[in-house]
Amino acid sequence: MTDKVPSTARLLAANFVRNTAGMVGFLIIFLVVTSAIFAEQISGYDPNLMDGMSTSMSPSTDHLMGTDQLGRDMFSRVLYGGRNSVLIGVTASFLGNLIGTVLGAIAGYLGGKLDTIFIRLSELFMTFPQLVLVLIFVTFLGQGVSNVIIIFAITGWMTTFRLVRSEFLSLREEAFVEADRAFGFSKKRIIFRHLLPNTMSPIVVAFTINIAIYIIAEAGLSFLGLGVPVTTPTWGNLLAAAQAPVVVEQYWWLWVFPATAIIVFVTGVNFIGDGLRDVLDPRQRTRGSKSTFKSALKEKLIGTRERNS
């Protein structure tokens, strides 16, 4: 087992490199993330330094993306904003996936009352549109970077939960799990050591796609002025300047550049997600390749495939 793992990983990596969408996405993300990390070296301006002499200047060679009404360099603010936005997206997606994975694993493997409770809970959360749910939580918890991350995590675990749960439901009937049980392994060990590694692919895909969703959600929330405090630049916070009609009308560079950053990054993430899905989860791409006689028969009898919508 141990000496087979690297070869599988290399195989997957080789497949991913051959996947055009995935590689394009990877390049985009690599560029955005590196420029966000090296924001100090690239921009040359302090993102919070106000320069009364050069306020609201349109893009020029001095200020690549212009300056805002307080004379702060927009290019530098977009770079630093990317740092915070990406951090929020990645952390929230990780936490949300963690919650979804743990609950889904427990519900799927153990079943019974706990399963029913978790399913009902996820239905309850899915009843509300995400933004409305986020707004309700903002009312109770308040704003701030960590609160936004927590709120995103507790409002976005349901998709992963359903995914992991259904994987576990089918996996727990497999022969190797039966063997595990016969060995007398504890439930904890079976769930986390033996079953979980087998469900990693959909979790990784969900993690990637959720990053894109959260970046857009942060932008929306901060645009409304209900997300991260203005003192911390994020792409959403920069966009919030466009709440003022004069900015929409005259200072297009204040909202076009942050929005472009969001669009580019999110497109990149979605490309990676598609690529990963192709590589890690071939069943999603070529339908019926893994179908057994039983499932083919069921399909014939029932007529339609069950959709996970």
Add this chain to the structure above:
Amino acid sequence: MIPMAFSISAIIFFASRLSPIDPLNSLISPDAAADPTNLAILKERLGFNDPIIVQYFNWLMEMFKGNFGYSIQSGQPISEILALRMPATLELVLAALIISTTLALLIGLIAGANRGGLTDKTSRALAAVGISVPDFFIGLALLNVLAYRLSWFPTGQRISPGQETFLDRLPHLVLPVATLSIAMLAVLIRYTRNSVLDTINRDFVKTARSKGLPEWKVMWSHVFRNSLGPVMVLIAFRLPLLVGGAVLVEAVFQWPGIGDTIVEAVTVSDYPVIMVVSLLIAVAILFASFLVDIAKSILDPRVRLGATTE
């Protein structure tokens, strides 16, 4: 659906009791609350000394009667606020739903029928970009170009002062509706296209073709009809927008709808308003999922109401 509605209403009720404001304030008008002796009598009469379960059912009865309580910010009855804001949201969302659904079904059908064709390629590229663009950015771009630079349309709000007829309001409606429609198009086109592709390879389509039916008839009455099922679900789950409003689009265009009300309420922590609006949204969504079940059984005779899946 019914038990879900009850549990949501219960959660919302108890959450509002946990909120840092005195629930009394959300039930009576501020004028009546000013007098302390009055307050004690009111407290008794409104049942605040009853057990909490009794209070919950009383509250539920009041909700059914349309007595939603009062906003703690403005002191207005919430039912009045809703009555004021609802028409704006209905106008915006209904128009956007009709336009985006018609366009998306049409484009999706053409794209799916001519896989790899020009429509297919463009629509796929647009859909891929479309899901990465925040919807309010579309609104900002339209505002900048069409309203400020070209002055073709007003720059926001629902009515200009002194012009109250529907025709006067129409120009105000164009940009918000366009924004919301574009935002809703991408996903629906992708969905319709995939659904059409799923159906087009089925045996009954081959049968229809080999019977010698003209291609448009095969497309229209066999492929299109049978690919509607999954698309219906997506459309139905957009219906609750009619109640909840489109929060971001309304914010961009200062559109005085429900979405705008939610944002205002969250900004000033107006708990009663948030609770009532979220309850209405939840009920609307539960109702939509009920509609989906009915629509499925109409479109597909194999699905029976009340039958358990699997």
